[in-house]
Structures are given as structure tokens and as C-alpha cells.
Amino acid sequence: xxxxxxxxxxxxxxxxxxxxxxxxxxxxxxxxxxxxxxxxxxxxxxxxxxxxxxxxxxxxxxxxxxxxxxxxxxxxxxxxxxxxxxxxxxxxxxxxxxxxxxxxxxxxxxxxxxxxxxxxxxx
Numbered sequence: 006x007x008x009x010x011x012x013x014x015x016x017x018x019x020x021x022x023x024x025x026x027x028x029x030x031x032x033x034x035x036x037x038x039x040x041x042x043x044x045x046x047x048x049x050x051x052x053x054x055x056x057x058x059x060x061x062x063x064x065x066x067x068x069x070x071x072x073x074x075x076x077x078x079x080x081x082x083x084x085x086x087x088x089x090x091x092x093x094x095x096x097x098x099x100x101x102x103x104x105x106x107x108x109x110x111x112x113x114x115x116x117x118x119x120x121x122x123x124x125x126x127x128x
Contacts, residue, residue: 031067
């Protein structure tokens with residue numbers, strides 16, 4: 006079954022990422038993906054919007070929450086990237102690629118433990 010955007014009950018808007026230290030995690034994702042803060046001087050305790058400065062990626066809200074991450078994400082980012090450079094920024098590898106299982110990506114965690122998958126750069 007196919008549907009058109011006009012007939013769909015919802016359509017994609019933004020991504021949201023919870024964080025205990027949302028200011029620091031927004032800065033981390035900006036460094037990791039080349040994003041920038043959409044606006045400066047957000048009130049303390051308010052979500053931080055980060056954007057791709059060339060308009061290629063989605064807007065991401067980094068939202069302050071009081072609790073730390075406890076269980077595996079049910080939704081996550083997939084990115085093209087350099088695993089070693091991401092490690093240098095503070096990400097941790099939690100699963101290596103496994104050719105025998107057909108898994109060509111790394112699973113990593115950002116500094117707050119949010120999982121994301123890293124694929125070799127396209128091309």
C-alpha cells in the first residue's frame with residue numbers, strides 16, 4: 006500500500022534527543038556532524054535547536070531532561086562518519102561491524118549514552 010504526503014496522517018518534522026546536560030550534548034553533536042546552533046542565547050533549561058548549516062540534514066532539538074539514559078534507544082541516528090574521529094570526540098563503540106551477519110556499521114554511543122550507527126562515508 007502506498008500513500009501520498011497529502012493523504013498521510015503525519016509527516017516528518019524534526020528529531021528530538023533527550024539529554025541531562027543538553028547544552029554540552031548540543032555542542033557535541035555540532036562538533037560531530039558539523040551542525041551549528043540555530044540561535045544563540047537560548048534561555049537556560051530550554052531545548053537547543055541545532056541545524057545543518059548547508060540545509061542537508063534535519064533540525065535536531067536537544068531537550069533537557071532530569072534523568073539519565075537507562076535502556077537502549079528505540080530510535081536512533083544513522084550517520085556516515087569516521088569512527089576514530091568520533092572516538093576522539095568522546096563517543097564509544099559498543100558494536101563492531103560483523104560481515105558474517107551482514108552488519109557493515111558500527112554502533113556507538115554519544116557522551117550521554119545515546120546509541121547511533123556509523124556507516125563508512127558514501128562513495
